[in-house]
Amino acid sequence: MRIIKLTEASKYNILENLLKRSPNSYDQFESVVADILYDIKKNGDEAIFRYTKKFDGADINAQNIVVTQEEIEEAYNLVDSSLIEVIRKAIINIREFHIKQKQYSWFDSKPDGTILGQKITALSRVGVYVPGGKAAYPSSVLMNIIPAKVAGVETIIMTTPPGVDGKVNPGTLVAANEAGVDIIYKVGGAQAIGALAYGTESIPKVDKIVGPGNIYVALAKKAVFGYVSIDSVAGPSEILIIADEAANPRFIAADLLSQAEHDEMASAILITTSEELANKVSAQVDLFVKELSRTEIIQKSLDNYGYILIAQSMEEAIQVANEIASEHLEIVTKDPFNIMTKIKNAGAIFLGEYSSEPLGDYFAGPNHVLPTNGTAKFFSALSVDDFIKKSSIISYSREALEPIHKDIELFAEAEQLTAHANSIKVRFEK
Amino acid sequence: MRIIKLTEASKYNILENLLKRSPNSYDQFESVVADILYDIKKNGDEAIFRYTKKFDGADINAQNIVVTQEEIEEAYNLVDSSLIEVIRKAIINIREFHIKQKQYSWFDSKPDGTILGQKITALSRVGVYVPGGKAAYPSSVLMNIIPAKVAGVETIIMTTPPGVDGKVNPGTLVAANEAGVDIIYKVGGAQAIGALAYGTESIPKVDKIVGPGNIYVALAKKAVFGYVSIDSVAGPSEILIIADEAANPRFIAADLLSQAEHDEMASAILITTSEELANKVSAQVDLFVKELSRTEIIQKSLDNYGYILIAQSMEEAIQVANEIASEHLEIVTKDPFNIMTKIKNAGAIFLGEYSSEPLGDYFAGPNHVLPTNGTAKFFSALSVDDFIKKSSIISYSREALEPIHKDIELFAEAEQLTAHANSIKVRFEK
Structure with missing residues (x-):
């Protein structure tokens, strides 16, 4: 893995290179998505069934679009029982953390009869999009449904594309059922987003759409924004690690690779004050790459957006970390809490050598849906806040x-x- | 003012009619805005100065683009001193309310060495857009700057278009200065949004852009969303009043008109269980219209989007109010607090006959930047939350x-x- 000394010039080049991961021109996809959305708005169910036949090869109609209780039970038989146990343990942690995010209505009164306040109300109906195929991650299903559930959303609707056989990924079904989904529709792509935004004969309109998806799903969400609310559009994943000479190079290398394996656009960066650590991590990365699967993705991601940066001082490392505003930030130094106080921009901050990033992806409790590509400067993790709204309360007396x-x-x-x-x-x- | 009995059919037609106020096709403006943004990104200051000459007729350059201390002092001489006093009183109330919205970082620990938490950090740099000409409302300046200030934003930048003489509206300057703005640039329109999003030689890039503007400003904000954060795009204003036979028809009529005067797209609706009140309010509206200025706007707004609706029951009135999800909702009944508990969707709720809507626009303290056009189902008033972001904290021990x-x-x-x-x-x- 390449090692670069931090200078003003190298910093500038790296920041520019990282920003390139946010492609600006999707013109050809945008018109396709606009056509699909218009079709769904106009033709409802009929268009839904037609696109599902065309894109997913599945025969879906008003009778079989909803996942049945039998199909959910079948999914439980198909999923490894030890995974189901782990999912249940993870849910306990995720729920516990998100409950702490709950905000409450408040009011303040004065003896002259003035009452001012803020009333919290959960959204009524939320749509959770879950991708099909290889991108169907049960952990993401949990992270999207649980905050809505904790917020008190009345109806949580999930949509996910069926396979050619009309079936839905069993891991997705089990995770959704355990997390407390209310109803699951077999529809994916931009057509699912259209259905959730406008409503069809089978699928009711929702207030907000959340969840990851491919470029068609992302553009469809962007197009319906304002008509309904959406979560932020997810970009490629990132990890940034700040480490000093005390860090274990084997741990650091493994953590860098855990992001690099996501996709070719993912970015893995170490910033360290120790040239010795830099060299050891670089060598360890090369060793690991040979042992792991997904080698091709990892290699491309590292070649394009992987860096080991040597900083003159911890202050410089922190400053660059704030400029990069990484989705995941690990601080592996002698005094990680002290450094954490100086971090302004990061989606999630992992402190110390046992807080490896996948702990947060699966188990610790905080949400793994995080702002990417520098947007941690102004966006936050998905949270209970995403599923409530606030009404101001104003009551004055004549007095x-x-x-x-x-x-x-x-x-x-x-x-x-x-x-x-x-x-x-x-x-x-x- | 027209009186309609609520039926399923009339309800449906009214909801459809209100939604029409959200125009969907801005194609011709969008390409103009895209060109301006591209130009600003590429040419920076030079493009800013060129557009300011073209659109505002003002000669602005790197030396005079920032409003000077002398210009601010001059503005104080031009603004009525009693208005300055009222602005100062309003600021005290607005600040007091927004301070109560502040959220704090928290963490939770377990004896095994687990620490989980949420770190709140204010955005570093925020841009507040303020329109020029007749749309320059000092009250809006306060409502956009104060929550950012309370959140702890380091640098609050304002942009507003200059007149042909290169000067900025004095009321805007006084309000901004009193609210605590850090620096004011003389630039407006889509070019101002481009400058705030990308940065130029004179104007630094910000993390978030807030504030109302014309269609060019709104589309430019939408276009740069994701690259920076934005507030929600404001639509036409609305008031909805739920009233029973106890309400004073003169107060209700006056409050309906206070929204109808905003613009031709504004909507003013009364839902009442009392046919007698409906008739009295309608007659009173006609009397007031003759006395007030802005008659033409008021008449068009009432003809297009003004309704007095007669509901069979208070339950029906509440249900329709929740479907309309109005920006402003007044509850003028014998027991307004009881009805408030049943309201799910409203930007701000005004309780009782002395809580007239303009009290909230100017003085009470809650923000007057509110979700419009049905978006109160999922959006909230501008608040301190808009100027912070949250980072999750995860620290696990080996144990x-x-x-x-x-x-x-x-x-x-x-x-x-x-x-x-x-x-x-x-x-x-x-």
Whole structure:
């Protein structure tokens, strides 16, 4: 794995290279997606069934579009029972963490009769998209459904593409059922997003759509945004590790590779103050690559977006980490908590040598749906907050409004909104 | 004002009509905006100055693009001193309410060495867009800057278009200065959004752009979303009032008109169980329209999107209010708090006959930037939450990881992510 000394020039080049992973021009896909969405909006179920035949090769109709109780039971027989046990353990941790994120309605009152507050209400209906085929990860199903459940969403709808045989991935079904999904529809792609956004005869319109998907799904979500809410569009995965000379090079190398295996666009970066560690990690990465599967993906990802960077000081390492704003940040140093206080931008922060990133992907409890590609500067992990909305509460008495009514009238008139001023005035006319 | 009895059919037609206010096809504007954004990205300041000359007729350059201390002082001389006093009073209330929204970092620990938490960090740099001309509302300046300030944003940048004379609206300057803006640039339109998103020689790139604007500004914000964060794109304003026979028809009529005067696309709706109130409000609206300014806007807004609806029961009124999901909802009944508990969807809820909507626009404290056009089903008012992000914190000891490490390996292997499994395994190899 390549080792580069951090300089202003190398830093600039690396940041530019990482940004390249966010492709800007999807014109040819966009028009395809727009056509599908229009078709779903206009033709509902009929279009859904037609696209499912065309793209998934499956015969789906109004009778078999919903996954049945029997199909869920069948899935339990197909999934390894030890995996089901692990899924249940993970759910306990994920639920426990997300419960701590819950926000509550509040109000504040004054003796003059003023009440101000904020009312929290869960979204009524949420759609969770789950990809099919190789991208069907049960852990992602948990991470998308559980926060909605904890928020108190009334109806959690899942859509996922069927195979040619009209069946859905059993791991997906088990994870969804364990997490508490309400209903599962056999439909995928942009057509599923259209159905969730506009509603069809079989599938009801939702308030928000979450979950990962391919480029068609991502563009469809972007297109319906505003009409419904969506989670942020996920980009390629990243890990950034800050380490000093105390770090175990074998652990660091293994953690870098755990992101590099995701896809060719994934990025794995080590920033260290120790040239010795840099060399050892680089050598260890080469050894691991030979042992692991997915070698081709790993090699391309490392060649394109993998770096071992040598920083002059820990301050410089922290500064670059904040500029990269990584999805996952591991801090493997003598005093990780001290460094954590200086981190401004990271989706999830893993502290110390036993907090390896896959612990967070599967088990610890925090959400693994995280902001990618530098967006940790302004976006957060998927959370209970994504499934609630807030209404302001304003209640004034006559006693409270009277002493300030002329102030409001003056402000409204200064903005030339006389009907605004009038609505206050009429309350104090003789 | 027209009075309609609520039936399934009339409800359906009204909901369809309201949705029409969200225009879907902006193709011709979109390409103009895309060209401007590309130009700004490529040519920076030079393009900014060129567009400002073209669209605003003002000669702006690197020397005069920043509003000076002298210009701010001049603005104070131009603004009525009683308005400045009212702005200061409003700021106290707005700040007090938003401080209550602050969220804090938290962590939870277990005796085995596990620490899980959520770290709150304010965004570093935020751009606030403020329209020029007649749409320059000092109250909006306050509502956009104060939550960012309370969140702890380091640098709050404002952009607003200059007049032909190169000057900025004095009310805007005073409000921004009082609210605590850090720097103000004289640039407006899509070019301002481009500058904030990409950065130019004079204007630094920000993490998030907020604030209302015309169609060019709205489309530019949508186009740069993902590259930076944005607030939700504002649609036309709305008020919905639920009232029973106890309500004062003169107050209700005045409040309906306070929204109708905003623009021709604004909507003002009363839902009442009292036919007598419906008739009185309708007559009162007609009387007020003759007295008020902005008559033409009010009349068009009422003709297109104004309704007085008669409901069979309070339950029906509440159900329709939840379907409309209004930006502003007034509850003017004998027991408004009881009805409030049944409201799922509304941007801000005003309770009782002295809580008129303009009180919230200017003075009470809650934010007046609210979700419009039915999006209160899933969006919330602008708040301190819009200016922070959250990083998950995960710290496990060897003691905490050891008993579960095989579970994580099993989960990762079930998803065929062997490098994920390996990163856990290496920590327990002999």
